[in-house]
Amino acid sequence: MGFMQTLRRPKIRDQASEQIKQYIVEHHLGPGDRLPTESQLAETFGISRPSVREATKALEFLGIVESKTGVGLTVGRLDLSRVTEHLGFHAGLLDADPLQLIESRVIVETGVLPRVAKQMAADPAIEPRLRQLVDQFRAARDLKTWIALDIQFHRSLLEASGLQPLVAFGDLLHVFFQRFRESVKRAEWKQGIESHQQIVDHLAAQRVDAAVAELRAHIESHQERIR
Amino acid sequence: MGFMQTLRRPKIRDQASEQIKQYIVEHHLGPGDRLPTESQLAETFGISRPSVREATKALEFLGIVESKTGVGLTVGRLDLSRVTEHLGFHAGLLDADPLQLIESRVIVETGVLPRVAKQMAADPAIEPRLRQLVDQFRAARDLKTWIALDIQFHRSLLEASGLQPLVAFGDLLHVFFQRFRESVKRAEWKQGIESHQQIVDHLAAQRVDAAVAELRAHIESHQERIR
DNA sequence: GTTGGCAAGATTGTCAGATAATCTTGCCGT
DNA sequence: ACGGCAAGATTATCTGACAATCTTGCCAAC
Numbered sequence: 001m002g003f004m005q006t007l008r009r010p011k012i013r014d015q016a017s018e019q020i021k022q023y024i025v026e027h028h029l030g031p032g033d034r035l036p037t038e039s040q041l042a043e044t045f046g047i048s049r050p051s052v053r054e055a056t057k058a059l060e061f062l063g064i065v066e067s068k069t070g071v072g073l074t075v076g077r078l079d080l081s082r083v084t085e086h087l088g089f090h091a092g093l094l095d096a097d098p099l100q101l102i103e104s105r106v107i108v109e110t111g112v113l114p115r116v117a118k119q120m121a122a123d124p125a126i127e128p129r130l131r132q133l134v135d136q137f138r139a140a141r142d143l144k145t146w147i148a149l150d151i152q153f154h155r156s157l158l159e160a161s162g163l164q165p166l167v168a169f170g171d172l173l174h175v176f177f178q179r180f181r182e183s184v185k186r187a188e189w190k191q192g193i194e195s196h197q198q199i200v201d202h203l204a205a206q207r208v209d210a211a212v213a214e215l216r217a218h219i220e221s222h223q224e225r226i227r
Numbered sequence: 228m229g230f231m232q233t234l235r236r237p238k239i240r241d242q243a244s245e246q247i248k249q250y251i252v253e254h255h256l257g258p259g260d261r262l263p264t265e266s267q268l269a270e271t272f273g274i275s276r277p278s279v280r281e282a283t284k285a286l287e288f289l290g291i292v293e294s295k296t297g298v299g300l301t302v303g304r305l306d307l308s309r310v311t312e313h314l315g316f317h318a319g320l321l322d323a324d325p326l327q328l329i330e331s332r333v334i335v336e337t338g339v340l341p342r343v344a345k346q347m348a349a350d351p352a353i354e355p356r357l358r359q360l361v362d363q364f365r366a367a368r369d370l371k372t373w374i375a376l377d378i379q380f381h382r383s384l385l386e387a388s389g390l391q392p393l394v395a396f397g398d399l400l401h402v403f404f405q406r407f408r409e410s411v412k413r414a415e416w417k418q419g420i421e422s423h424q425q426i427v428d429h430l431a432a433q434r435v436d437a438a439v440a441e442l443r444a445h446i447e448s449h450q451e452r453i454r
Numbered sequence: 455g456t457t458g459g460c461a462a463g464a465t466t467g468t469c470a471g472a473t474a475a476t477c478t479t480g481c482c483g484t
Numbered sequence: 485a486c487g488g489c490a491a492g493a494t495t496a497t498c499t500g501a502c503a504a505t506c507t508t509g510c511c512a513a514c
Contacts, residue, residue, distance in 0.1 A: 009475090012497070013284065021316050030319050037465060048498045050277060053466090057240065057281040058288035062313055064320065069466045070506030077322045078314060080399060086289055087310070096391060104392040107338035115330070165323065165331040165403075169396050239468070264494060275469045280495090296495045297477030457514080467504065475496070482489085 012047050016055035019045055021064070024075055035065065035073035061086070081168040096176070099223065105173055106219050109154065110212045112161040117208050119160055126160050130200045137193045146189060147181050153196055177222070184225075192218070239274050243282035246272055248291070251302055262292065262300035288313070307395050311402045318406040325453045328404050333446050335397060336381060337439045339388040344435050346387055353387050357427045364420045373416060374408050380423055410452050419445065 020041070029035070038056065042049045056073060059065045063082040066074050120126045133153045140146045151174055158167045184192075195218040202211035247268070256262070265283065269276040283300060286292045289310060290303040314321070347353045360380045367373045378401055385394045411419075422445040429438035 017288075021313075024320075025317050031322070039465085050499090051497065054281055054284040054496095058285045061244070061285035061288060062310075064313070067466065068506075069504060070464070072465060072506095075320065078320050079322045080403065083310065083314065083399065086291070087307075100390050101392055103342075104390050104396075107390070107393065108335065111334035111338040163327050163331050163334070165327060165400060166334065172396075173392065266494085277470090278468065281467095294495065295477075296475065297493070299477095299494060455514100457512100459510105459512090461510085462508085464507080465505085467502100469500105469502080471499090473496100473498080476494085478493075479491085480489105481491095482487105484486085484488105 013051045013054040013058070016041070016045055016047060016052055017059055020055060020059060024064075029075045031075050031077040033075045035075065037072055079168075080165050081171070084168040084172040087172060101173060101176055102219060102222055105170075105177070106216050108166055108169060109157060109219065110215050112158060112163065112166060113203065113211050113215065114208050115161040115163070116157060117203050117206050117211070119162060120203055121206065127200070127204050130156060130160070130203075134193070134196050134200060137196060140189075143184070146184075147178070150181065150192065151178075157199075188221070191221070240278045240281040240285075243268070243272055243274060243279055244286055247282060247286060251291075256302045258302050258304040260302045262302065264299055307398055311398055315402045315405060321403050321406070323403045325407060326450070328400060328407075329446055329449055332397075332400055332404070333443050335393055335400070336384060336446065337442050339385055339390065339393060340430065340438050340442065341435050342388040342390070343384060344430050344433050344438070346389060347430055348433065354427070354431050357383060357387070357430075361420070361423050361427060364423060367416075370409075370411065373411075373419075377408070377419065384426075407449055407453055415448070418448070422448075 020035070023029075023035070027033075035041070036044065038049050038052050041056075042052045045052065056065055056067060060067055060076070063076045063078045066076045068074075116126075130153070133149060133156060137146070137149050137153075140149060154174070155167065155170060158170045195214055198214050199211050199218070202208070202214060247262070250256075250262070262268070263271065265276050265279050268283075269279045272279065283292055283294060287294055287303070290305060292300050293303045294300050343353075357380070360376060360383060364373070364376055364380075367376055381401070382394065382397060385397045422441055425441050426438050426445070429435070429441060
């Protein structure tokens with residue numbers, strides 16, 4: 001019978017990572033502040049250094065602490081991109097509904113366009129950058145560079161909004177979209193190039209609604225490919 | 228002279244974690260599937276087992292892999308709550324521009340409302356759920372439960388859209404947003420309650436534009452508090 | 455006196471090997 | 485057929501050592 005217990009003894013390294021977090025809070029440490037050395041932590045917690053390391057390396061992976069050879073451990077600074085970097089990988093495993101991912105992209109990327117239009121009017125450096133990417137598209141000859149440029153275009157669009165959280169979210173999704181970008185056919189390039197061109201044109205002329213419509217159609221064109 | 232290099236050799240365990248992720252992708256492994264043993268991984272990568280462990284423990288921390296004593300390593304199941312739990316333990320470490328967070332939330336949450344209105348028309352269960360949350364607001368007496376309910380309300384809004392990726396992203400934004408909520412004053416509750424009420428009313432009546440305007444004003448009201 | 459480099463110490467990075475704890479599997483007796 | 489026990493497999497933890505890297509301070513040269 002298996003009803004009893006499953007009362008697993010908590011793992012030492014997990015206790016250690018909790019204690020380290022607790023240490024940070026109790027000592028009111030902020031980003032950049034120093035932590036005790038691994039040896040000191042090991043002695044304090046009454047465990048071995050390898051266990052402490054497994055704890056700190058896990059925390060470091062998330063960005064909660066940083067470690068430098070010859071220096072020591074310091075408290076880290078957490079930003080969204082750091083987190084999504086690893087989570088994006090997860091979105092690939094998690095068999096999310098492709099239709100939901102497409103719709104999510106549409107909402108985020110079109111939602112950002114009004115801001116982009118404003119930023120373009122204020123910062124003359126943005127438009128040339130986008131046009132340069134469109135031109136590189138036309139010169140692209142193989143699928144691989146086309147994909148890379150497509151990713152960069154959409155990323156630049158998000159970057160132009162100045163909203164880093166949304167850039168991070170875009171990066172997260174792009175891992176997933178890579179999968180069916182590969183199934184793009186040559187004939188569909190041309191259409192993609194024209195879409196990008198028109199989006200930039202619309203934005204430069206402050207025709208936000210037209211840009212939104214074009215971008216929505218562009219992203220939703222993936223829908224036909226996923227069946 | 229310091230101009231040369233700063234070309235840090237990539238750390239072995241980081242290479243290892245990358246290789247493990249790569250292994251999962253290349254072998255098309257999904258949650259629950261087995262990975263090679265630590266010893267096998269160590270031998271395959273040509274490194275020691277402790278280094279493999281530091282890599283796997285970091286991945287396990289995020290839920291990318293799971294390990295059970297006597298069993299082995301398996302691919303993990305996405306558990307965002309675990310991540311947000313680790314992130315939220317100390318607000319002082321979170322680094323994000325408040326204005327960008329606010330604007331990002333506005334874009335995501337308002338962008339979702341057209342879909343929510345559609346879903347409400349199709350699924351009669353949604354409206355009572357939202358109204359119930361509004362009612363609980365009115366009954367709330369302390370700041371803590373108010374914050375919890377506020378988070379839940381906005382989350383339910385995203386859930387009602389049926390777009391899981393945006394729900395997950397919303398959770399992440401809330402973690403970074405948390406510290407600003409604590410500075411809400413009692414007088415501002417009332418206003419928040421009324422906002423929520425009106426948003427639900429507008430949506431129920433299919434007045435999407437009005438709901439968008441109200442939600443935007445509601446979120447942007449935080450701007451005045453962060454100076 | 456100032457500057458430059460070098461040496462020593464401190465700290466993390468990596469490794470090897472061993473033992474304990476825990477889970478699975480299959481055998482054996484009833 | 486069923487239940488328990490033993491053996492194997494695998495992760496969990498520890499000890500100890502050495503390598504790589506950064507910081508600090510001393511010392512010599514100018």
